[in-house]
Amino acid sequence: MAQYATQYTNLSNIPAPPLHLPWNEQVVLVQILVGIFLYVNCLMICTFFKKESFRTDTRYILFAQTLLMDSALMVFTDVALIWNYFQITVNCIPCVIMCTIMACLTLGTPLTLVAMCLERYVAICMPLRHASISTTRTRLLGLVLIWCLSAIPALIILLAFVSSVPLSIYTSYMVCSLEMMMIYNWQVQIRAGLFQFYFIVMSITIGFTYVKIMAAAKGASSNKKSASKGLRTVVLHTFQLLLCLIQLLCPYVEMAVMNIDYMLFINVRYSNFVIFSLAPRCLSPLVYGLRDEKFFVVLRYYAVFGLSKKDFCFCKLYQKNLKHEKISPLNGK
Template identity: 30%
Template structure:
């Protein structure tokens, strides 16, 4: 009788935990969908302003900002699809999963690179204003975008070569639950990934720190809180904050490692707070701070009766 009671208690407790986990997962999914709705509404407004303003399309800061915004949008879409497929155990062909994982991994690295280039553009605008027009043009932006994607894809190519030494010939004909960690087959790959992430974020951090110091030195010489140099310094500081938000995503690795065994809903919470939320917040903050986007937003949300004839 005691044994049956114990078994019944364990089963009941397991069902409660399963129900709690599923409730939390569904809640997180609803939060993500609501956040996506707000994010894509804001994205549509920004793109509308950008595409209907030829002068903005010729300015480096806006070209780079739109590139970052589109990159983050694609990253969120594909990451969300991979997240749902992994949570609900959806199997897909290995080549398809690898292609999706390759894009999300590269896209994840592109955002910090984009922030660094945007900081460099502000640095040139303030410290070398006479050279800004001829240096930071659309062609320069295109070169920088190509460089960013090259830096994001080259490590993937090296990782792919290293992985193929440890997989069988029929590996690419299999089906799997899509997760980038599933393609980590040897220590060489782990070393490459760690080095790339450390070097990438260290390099970006140094660039943003250097440009911020240089811009603020110019701002202090001008001694005006309303000067363009002070505004540029605040912009670079915002880029540092955005970089910090990107770095917080690494904490999900540790929480997954230590808490997932006891709390099955941890991956869902991590995905929302560490993967999605930083990319939802960053473009919103940057867009609201910009005078052009802010004026357009105010015109949309100002009641017609208050606009006057």
């Protein structure tokens, strides 16, 4: 493991020049996908803040937090991916800060999605108690709890790194990656134990809530179309959560490949980035944005800069009737 850390680290005080690698189609494709992803997310975040009804609904608040976390994580991981590809070295201190933030955001998204599962579970299985449970106070406590739980592993990794390296390393330059904070084998074991614990707890929670939600959806749906739409939402959301949870296991595959061949490691990291980082975060707008009729109407209105008279009328109608409208929790409307 020490050899792995040394392979990632340039201990001189002068930054090493980056390798002059060409911008191949893989790197260009990632930048295009990230650009599209960030544009859609920013548009949805603006839509969320434009309507008060969205800002007071727990489901949309958690959705907005997911968008913010995903966007921030995508920017950081894309920068790290480019640095790794071109072998650009940076100072240790900003690298450690960046890696700590990425570790926190990596767990923040699946934890928020688990919270969304629990919110849907309460809305569908305990509809009479949903209004009393989903209050401003509980929403705030829930958001704070999500951030605290996602920060615990990141802080433990940071403390383990700080306590095990000499002071001279903070003036060195290295290719920035979360793996460079794993100096000794016991640090790898701690991170593996934390991620496995989170993986098990989130998997059990997701399995329990979605079994209950699907049973309630099948029993309460009055027509097959409504039940089919609700079950499709469940399947898409479960797939998204599965990809996010698998992402927690990717670093261990990459570390094993790193010891075999460095270019193979770059290709594996690229594949993991596209499949387990980009893909699940592209599903968030699909599941909670484009498939939600109320949110989609407002989103389409702002996407065309308010030029559509039809969308304008729809937005006014929704704004007038939102307080009196009873939303069905089974189909997301």
